[in-house]
Amino acid sequence: MTTQTWNLDTTHSSVAFTVRHMVVAKVHGRFSRFEGTLTLPESGELTGATAEVRIDAASIDTQVEARDNHLRSADFFDVERFPRLTFRSREVTQKGKNVQIAGDLTLHGVTRPVVLETEYLGRMTDPFGTERVAFSASTRIDRKDFGLTWNQALEAGGVLVGERIDITLEVQAVKAAAAKAA
Numbered sequence: 001m002t003t004q005t006w007n008l009d010t011t012h013s014s015v016a017f018t019v020r021h022m023v024v025a026k027v028h029g030r031f032s033r034f035e036g037t038l039t040l041p042e043s044g045e046l047t048g049a050t051a052e053v054r055i056d057a058a059s060i061d062t063q064v065e066a067r068d069n070h071l072r073s074a075d076f077f078d079v080e081r082f083p084r085l086t087f088r089s090r091e092v093t094q095k096g097k098n099v100q101i102a103g104d105l106t107l108h109g110v111t112r113p114v115v116l117e118t119e120y121l122g123r124m125t126d127p128f129g130t131e132r133v134a135f136s137a138s139t140r141i142d143r144k145d146f147g148l149t150w151n152q153a154l155e156a157g158g159v160l161v162g163e164r165i166d167i168t169l170e171v172q173a174v175k176a177a178a179a180k181a182a
Contacts, residue, residue, distance in 0.1 A: 001041055001043075003039045003041055003042065004039070004041075005038070005039050005175075005176040006133055006174060006176055007036070007173060008034070008037070008172070008173050009172040009173060010033075010035065012172040013171045013172050013173075014030060014168075014169070014170045015030060015031045015053075016028065016029065016030040016170075017029050017030070017166060017167050018168075019143075019164070019165050019166075020164065021162070027062055028062070029060060030060075030061050031055045031056065031057075031059045031060055031061070032056075032061050033055070033056035033058075034056065036052055036087075037173075038133070044123070045094060046092055046120060047094045049089070050089050050092065051087070051088075051089040051101055052087070052088050052089070054084050054086050056083065057082060057084060057085055058072055076108075076148055077107075077148075081109070082108050082109050085107045087104070087114075087116075088103050088104050089102065089103035090104065090113075098117075098118070099119070099120050099135070100115055101118050102114075102115050102116075103115075103116070105141065107146040108146045108147045110145070110147050112146065114139050117138055117139065119136045119137070120135055121134035121136060122134060130174050130175070131174065132172055133173050135169070135171045136171075137169040139166075139167050140165065140166050140167070141165050142164060143163055
């Protein structure tokens with residue numbers, strides 16, 4: 001199978017998340033520094049593709065500096081000990097524009113399997129002659145599965161930070177190198 005390597009275009013991509021706050025609200029955040037590669041079959045079929053992404057944990061941004069600093073601390077991401085989050089695919093399957101990417105997410109030093117429900121948005125050449133491919137993906141994790149257990153009970157009931165984290169990815173990648181036989 002002939003494959004092609006693609007690099008994430010971080011200026012046109014995003015890694016974002018949502019978590020419940022004080023039971024009734026949601027906080028939105030993102031990571032501003034990440035990199036990754038995709039290896040896609042030249043045939044255009046995505047089954048058999050691979051993905052690998054590395055995220056700088058310290059780049060977390062919820063638009064509140066004090067909260068971001070707390071999230072970087074040992075109570076949450078502990079960026080001194082665990083500076084990166086990583087995702088590495090194990091299996092990619094495609095049915096039309098719908099793609100499932102099963103892989104391993106490592107967060108806070110713990111690796112767990114996740115499945116990214118992914119929509120293939122297409123492949124095109126931009127006005128500058130650069131080939132691009134685009135995807136939207138999402139998954140849901142339980143932060144406690146990754147050892148992120150800090151919380152605070154609320155006087156009115158419930159806890160300050162929800163356990164479920166919804167992750168969304170908007171990805172554009174650009175062709176990196178000449179095709180190779182695999």
